[in-house]
Amino acid sequence: MSNAPTPAAGHMPKPGSQSALRQRNQRLIIETLRELGALSQAELARATGLSTATISNIVKALSAEGLTTTHPTTSSGRRALAVSLLETPEIAAGIDFGRSHVRVVLASPGLIVKAEKFAPLPVGHLASESIATAAAMLADLLAESGIERGQVKGAGVGVPGPIDHRTGTVIRGAILPEWVGVNIVARLEEALDMPIFADNDANLGALAQVTWGEHKAARDLVFLKIGSGIGAGLILNGAPYYGHTGITGEIGHATIFDQGLVCRCGNRGCLETVASTAVMIELLSRGESETLTVGAIIRHAMAGDSATLRVIDDAGMAVGRAIANVANMINPEIIVVGGPLAALGETLLNPIRRGLIRHAVPAIGEGTTVVMSSLGDRAEALGAISLALSRRGLPQDRR
Structure with a gap:
């Protein structure tokens, strides 16, 4: 019996794998549409360098997910199919657990922060208590900002220590020794009732630099x-x-x-x-x-x-x-x-x-x-949002 984690457990595709390649190509198409507006599939192929077959397959998948729409057009005097990016009401959450704090941020796929909260935590805080605090903060943010829970399509989560992505478990070496052995993905999915994607805080900081920062x-x-x-x-x-x-x-x-x-x-x-x-x-x-x-x-x-x-x-x-x-x-x-x-x-x-x-x-x-x-002390939470957006396939503005 295979013990490989499911995608809902926050599994990271291996670099070079078909799933990783597909995710990169999907992000490239979304970013191109967001920057240049509606394009025919042939124009998309030229702008991205991807084959027309790859463009066609990914556009079909994006349209099925409600992220793009297609409509007839003409290109160079010939009939063609134009692709447009749809604005979506989806929201992603970013949760950053630190040695003595938790921060929760909500943002749109366009990387616009909608709401955020910060709360101190005692040094040596237990995972169960801290997860309950984060869940309460998320509920408060949704109520205060008028966002329905169903709009939140997933949450990225950062912890200050290594996570085994095969199992979603915090392992030895974390700044929070009380969390070692905790399956952070499973625990948070149970508490928040949404897909969770967990990572080390430094990894999320790096992701934030190339999505939210000037790099x-x-x-x-x-x-x-x-x-x-x-x-x-x-x-x-x-x-x-x-x-x-x-x-x-x-x-x-x-x-x-x-x-x-x-x-x-x-x-x-x-x-x-x-x-x-x-x-x-x-x-x-x-x-x-x-x-x-x-x-x-x-x-x-x-x-x-x-x-x-x-x-x-x-x-x-x-x-x-x-x-x-x-x-x-x-x-x-x-x-x-x-x-x-x-x-x-x-x-x-x-x-x-x-x-x-x-x-x-x-x-x-x-x-x-x-x-x-x-990005200051928000970097890890912002990177967690980018992680959630990329794992859910939502369009991310990286202009």
Whole structure:
């Protein structure tokens, strides 16, 4: 008996598979229609580079789903079939679970945010309690915005840790150890009564950069999230990269010091033990009357506090060293840094760049752009919306 997950379980098509190729072609057709308006099937073939047979098959499927309509027209004096993109009332939800928060966002296929809510969660929150909080927030948003539940065609969900996409289960190494072993897809589908598509938060951050951010044209991009944990989301050849089981970009567990501190993953000297916000808080709270917050660290850095700047510089250099190994392997066009320290801007980016240039092949280090994300702390939730839209086949505006 096969134990392969069903599409409703949030299964990610393998790159190069027929289903992945079909999804890419479908998105290409939708984006072309949204940008250029109604086109004949022959014009669509020329604009996309796809064969007329592929265009015909995908248009039939899109029309059956109510996403496109066709009508007779003429092209170069000949009768033809024009294809138009239909505006749809569908809504997608994005849910971002963090170490101490949950954010729920609703948006249209045109990437217009309709409503959103944020709520703090206690550190060490249990999956059952947090899922109940998210479900209540979603219900409140629908009521406040006048959106019917039936309009919500699916929800993308991000968690700060690796997810085995074969099973939809959170595995060891997550910032939320209380969630390890939880089938996040099944639990949320039961609670929300809609299709759920779950992913690691860094992967969703990367997806947000090429759908919501200013890097839509990037073909090879790394999104580096620095927070309580450190992870990297990969866009390779224009598409998210998930590897064999969906566990990629675990850069926070790259070894920086062989004799360093023991990490929560069980290894020693991982990047997270020297560069996460949790480590920065621990170092800078010594001698203080109360534990500092990330906000306090940012304020002290902006005020020029020497100890804070030293800790940030050391962390940035370590991050740059780790990301250099990734850059040497895949040669990305751009590395986008996100997470709660984004407000630091060049104060954090400069040491990351120095570490990258010092440890990468010179041509790669000097040719890779390193910038801060413009999406702030909404990136993961926005990426979750893009995930839900792509998995449900809804048109997504990437202009």
